[in-house]
Amino acid sequence: MMLSRLMSGSNRSLDLPCVCTVRLLDDSEYTCNVQRDAKGQHLFDLLCHHLNLLEKDYFGIRYVDPDKQRHWLEFTKGIAKQMRSRSPFIMCFRVKFYPPDPAALKEEITRYLVFLQVKRDLYHGRLLCKTSDAALLAAYILQAEIGDYDPGKHPEGYSSKFQFLPKHSEKLERRISEIHRHELSGLSPAGAELCFLRKAQTLETYGVDPHPCKDVSGNSAFLAFTPFGFIVLQGNKRVHFIKWSDATKMKFEGKTFHLYVREKEEKRLVLTFIAPTPEACKHLWKCGVENQSFFKLENSKQVRTVSSSNLFFKGSRYRYSGRVAKEVMESSAKIKRDPPEIHRAGMVPSRSCPSIGLRLSSVPRTRRRAVHISIMEGLESLRDSAHSTPVRSSDHLDVLTHRAFRETVISDEAYTPCCSILPTPVYDSNLELSFGQQVNGTTCTTKDEESDLAAPSIPDMETPPPALPGPEGSVQREPEPEQENTFLQSVLRLLAVTLCLLLALLLLLVILAESDLELAFLRDIRLTPEFQQFHYQYFCPLRRWVSCKLHPIIRLIDS
Structure with a gap:
């Protein structure tokens, strides 16, 4: 019962x-x-x-x-x-997969959703750009969300009530207003969104969602996948860019991620990185497999199951299950329906800066937590808020004041990843973090999202080692002790697998020769001339020999 x-x-x-x-x-x-x-x-x-x-x-x-x-x-x-x-x-x-050319998308609803994602990337510092580009992108967002400039509705300084970028200055806000007033009048929301996407796709960090790691020398780096290939950001520059056609294989073992790259004259190079945890490394590997399958293959029939290791069934196995980019484009061209109605989200009041007064934002946010980070720390300082890193707790938080927030500046120099890149936090819909950096001697802030469910924090970091020397595309060589350990591990795995196979074969032979199981396939094997010859010429003599050797021991135990 x-x-x-x-x-x-x-x-x-x-x-x-x-x-x-x-x-x-x-x-x-x-x-x-x-x-x-x-x-x-x-x-x-x-x-x-x-x-x-x-x-x-x-x-x-x-x-x-x-x-x-x-x-x-x-x-x-x-x-x-x-x-x-x-x-x-x-x-x-x-x-998940940023379209290489957003303008080529068939439907406006798709472009609008991609626009919302790239707008979030701009606001949270993942889409890097100069001040001139930032002002233009922000003006496109303003035009898409509030329409044409109206002196009756938009008083002087109206752009300062909106938050488009991680860092603002009064000069930048004035420039946004000028572009919106004089250059974008008459542009429809869909047209402004399309212009925004066309401009964003020209930036080198379009579609980048960095994974934190370290190279074999211990230098901090960020790995990311784009529609065009695999990139490595380190220090204040992009140190590697590998096209998908040149990336021959990706694998991982524990926290170690390996990327095999094909170069000229049939040479193959290996880039090695260390992820924070084995789970983060596996997630990095799976994201790489999916992005390469989606952007590189001609059709989904070419998708194959990949393994994280070369040795038999050791490691993880994964297979991308969706369609590839070329199939998606061909399928989109066949769509024939009336354009669906789009309900565009308007700007909503921000709840994050009550001391500043009413401040609107096109990216809704919750409570804000600030962390001071020096520019000398570069990307190393952001690793604990990144895409694939588990949240870690920290008590070392330095809250920025309203005055520091108002003095923020975006440099007009060529972008540097260490200045403003901020990977996706753990809950990137509501997560909000901010950090201060030194750009041309001026303190600036960058903001990211904070989760309602978990409030991650960034621990204080020491200044990392200098960036990896050498020209762009240089290869990080694995130290000799690491190579020796890897070789020994491979040999031990091979011996273990061989021993298991031999034991399994011996067990099968014993079952065939000694058991009384009357299964059809066992009976067929026993009746073959080859098995009968093996049984009488080899197995029976071996059994008698083992019996003779064990007989004294058994008698001794019985006595």
Whole structure:
């Protein structure tokens, strides 16, 4: 009776639906109920139907596991098994593969969603640019969201009430207003969004979502995947750019990530990096496999299951399950329907700076936490708020004042990643962080999102070692002790696998020769002339020899 009650209670718990809440790009939320065994594809289809989205292959759903590690939801696997937490499940809808040419997208609704994502990248410091480009991009956003300049509605200094960029100055705000007033009049919201995307795609950090790591020398770096290839940001420059066609293989072992690069004269080079955790390294590897499959392959039939290691079945195996970029473009060209209605999100009051008064933002934010970081720390200072790094706690926080915030400046020099790049935080829909940096002797701030569920903080960092010397494209060589350890590990794995195979073969032979199992395939093997010859000429003499050797020992034990 008790057992039946327990089983019935278990069955009822399995029948209960899971509540999924997905935060969209405009910071609204979509909530639905799904069965506990529902696949990720089911939730994604419901979400795309809600958004009236057909060109959906560029997008994905993100979630964070209980260890604060970020993941992309796999559509071929169950939602509940991936989340490893209790319902309700909190996720985010984001651009997973940035289109190489946003203007080539067929539908306006798709361009609008990509516009929202790139606008977030600009606001959170992931899309780097000079002051002139930043002013133009901000003016496009202003035109798209409030329309033409109207003296009756837009008094002097109206652009200062909006937050488009991680850093502002009065000069920059005046320049934004000038462009909006005199150069963009008459431009429709869709036209302003398209111009914004065309300008953004020309920047080198378009589509970049950096993963923190270190090279083999211990220098901090950020790895990122773009529509065109694999890049490495280190110190204040981009030290590597590898086209997808030149990246022959990616693999990882523990926290170590390897990228194999094909160069001229059939030479192959290896770039090696160390991720913060094994989980972060695996996530980095999977993101690389997916991006390379999506942007490089001609069709999805070319997709193959890849392994993180060369040695038999050791390591993780993964297979990209979606369509590739060329198939998506061909499918988009066949779309024939009336353009869906787009409900553009307006600007909303900010709740993050009450001391400043009413300040509006096109990217809604929650409470703000500030951290002072020197420019000398570069990218190293941002690693604990990055895309794939679990959140770590810290008590060393230095809150910036309103005056420092108002004195922020974007340099007109060529961009440097260490100045303003800020990778995606753990919950990038509501997460807000800010940090101060020294640009041309002036303190400036950058802001990012802060989660309602977890408030990550950035620990104080010491100044990292200098950037890796050498020209762009130089290769980081693995030290000799590391090579020796890797070789020994490979030999031991080979010996272990060989021993297991021999034991399995011996067990099979014993079952064939000694067991009374009357299975059809065993009987067929026993009746073959080769097996009978092996049995009488080799196995039986070996069995008698082993019996003679063990007989005295057995008698001794019995006595």
